[in-house]
Amino acid sequence: MKRTLYLLGILLIVGVLLAACGSSAGQNGAQAVKTVIVTVQAKGGNTPSGFGTTLKAVKERGHLICGVNSELPGFGYVDQQGNYKGFDVDFCHAVAAAIFGDPNKVEFRPLTAKERFTALQTGEIDVLIRNTTWTLTRDTELGANFAATTFYDGQGIMVRKDSGIKKLEDLQGAKICVATGTTTELNLADQMAAHGIKYTPVVFEKADQVYGAYDEGRCDAVTSDKSQLVSRRTTLKNPKDHVILDITLSKEPLGPVVRQGDDQWFDIINWVVFATFTGEELGINSKNVDKIKATTQNPNVKKFLGLEGEMGQKLGLSDDWAYNIIKYVGNYAEIYNRNLGPGTPFDLPRGLNNSWINGGLLYAPPIR
Amino acid sequence: MMKQASVPFWRDERVLAWIAQIVFLVVTVAFLWYLYHNMITALAERGLLPSFHFLKLTAGFDISQHLIPYDRSSTYGRAFIVGTLNTIEVSILGIIFATILGIIIGVMRLSTNWLINKLASLYIEIIRNVPLLVLLVFWYTGVFLQLPRLKEAKFLPGPTIVSNRGIAMPWGKPTSTWHIYLYILLVGFILAAIVWWRLTLIGKRTGRMPLVSLWSTLTFLGVAALGWIGLVIFAHQAPLAPDLPKIQGLSTVGGLELSPEFLALLSGLVFYTAAFIAEVVRAGIQSVSKGQVEAARALGLNGFQTFRLVVFPQALRVIVPPLTSQYLNLAKNSSLAVFIGFPDLYSVAGTIHNQTGRAVEVTVLMMSIYLSFSLITSAFMNWYNKKIRFVER
Structure with missing residues (x-):
């Protein structure tokens, strides 16, 4: 009995996953939702969203x-x-x-x-x-x-002065610290792919973690909006040891x-x-x-x-x-x-x- | 006599039980439906219709560690799989190492040697009473990020390169004879299985059980070693060529590279879970009554035999169920990886959620994956538990 339950549970979940991957599921879902809206005319959640x-x-x-x-x-x-x-x-x-x-x-x-x-x-x-x-x-x-x-900002890259990194191509094989959920994470991937540069992103959720790891030497470079790099440079152990490269990766x-x-x-x-x-x-x-x-x-x-x-x-x-x-x-x-x-x-x-x-x-x- | 059976249905216990069940079911379903409906309408109001279409779109972000090919032009669906595989990798390795360490410490805890005993107690008491997150951050920023920089990297024999970029160690690169060697390994496995089967039969017939696992393992290793030597002599090509790491530019190339994030997560999970497993093992061993040991000694078994043949098989039945929940904990705790930058399922799903804004869909998928992983683990452990259950003859 127990084993049957397990099997059923696993089957159910695998089913959900498969359905999720199929495109038809998405459309069905959307359709079902439409029906709900038409018939129920829901009064909605706890926060207002209409005009005024x-x-x-x-x-x-x-x-x-x-x-x-x-x-x-x-x-x-x-x-x-x-x-x-x-x-x-x-x-x-x-x-x-x-x-x-x-x-x-x-x-x-x-x-x-x-x-x-x-x-x-x-x-x-x-x-x-x-x-x-x-x-x-x-x-x-x-x-x-x-x-x-x-x-109006642009994405930049900060490195250590003594690293000798001057341009994007110097970052071949580099580890780059970046915050997750940002446009900078995506721009970095785009620009590096466009220039054919291999790199490893080291991704954190909070800015303090990103710059903390960079400061400890986990990464060769850290990327973000230039204004943010300038701002966060003042919080590093030795702000004078770091330089923001004269590269703008994107419009921000x-x-x-x-x-x-x-x-x-x-x-x-x-x-x-x-x-x-x-x-x-x-x-x-x-x-x-x-x-x-x-x-x-x-x-x-x-x-x-x-x-x-x-x-x-x-x-x-x-x-x-x-x-x-x-x-x-x-x-x-x-x-x-x-x-x-x-x-x-x-x-x-x-x-x-x-x-x-x-x-x-x-x-x-x-x-x- | 017949009259007695005609209790009115509203006083019939069986009917009432059924009604209670049905009412409970209806209320539960209605409540779940209400929650679902509320969510869907709230989402629809903001123009966010649930759809899994986004899984087919280009992800656009890179993931530092992937067991399958992945780059920025892969889909969100593939990113999900990459995250899942990373979680599975760290969970399986964590379970293996935590079990080994846990058993060692658990047995140490029972040692009559005062020092060993106290050391084990100290370890268990400290680690069990520190939150795992603190432990993970300690391993990451306190240990692995404090290793020397790449320029001053330490070279251990091998060469193994240790720096705060991680540990790069020698690894094997498959050569042209690798697939032949795989067949040899298969033969070795079959031979080992035959040895296992024969020895068990002999053991049952004579009543003196030989060291079955040891001999089977030796058989397998022997065939593997002979096959390797054979290939070197006859094909002039070893199945694996050494792949040595070296520093090139800004990073190490070649060999097996383990990132500080991965190492910190694995160490944190292993050391934390091992403390709990040690207590589970100790409890299991102590649950075997003293009379069993005395009887075994009276039959002339030595200390090791007593432990292997009498104590451990009985302890295992007590150990396995709580061990299962420790395994599940380890797998689920691996989601704390997000705090030290390891791209596990939770971390990758978080990024996907952020880039697509599909909170509900991503969460449902993530929950399903963790749930199926846990169910599979516990199904396996239940099967194992049933297998080792005390069989009365």
């Missing part, structure tokens, strides 16, 4: 839940006082400022690269601002929508991500980002915003700061939404310089992340 529901839920809750990185100095990390700090974290504050007029009404959820999309899909977080690269697959298959890019546009299905929320996140761009374009920052608001005669500035045009209400927010962002968090240049610019350990040049006025890629649609 996210903002409503956030307002009712009284704070925003923002998915961030907690291991990436400069972008998202916990400082010695236990507060979240960084470039991405500041955009969470900007969203909170736009909604509540208070930048601190944010709850942060630290997420690994692997966890982030599940957290977004299941509604555990309202918005994901965690140095996340915008790709076609993620935009479509993960049920995610990517808002305006906040940071990083920005906030929201769930599909709530266009209002998507618009809000987009325009919060655009507001920080616009603030820089108009020369408005956290220090002069009150003075400008009191004296300005410029119609564009008036619309931006909520003195005319009821721009905020069109987003479902109050009209001083952009004023609050600039006042409490700052414009893009302030956010950038505070976290990554001169005076920080990273001192990253603006490069592509400059306003279009200064020859960069940041270009906000008009607020009118």
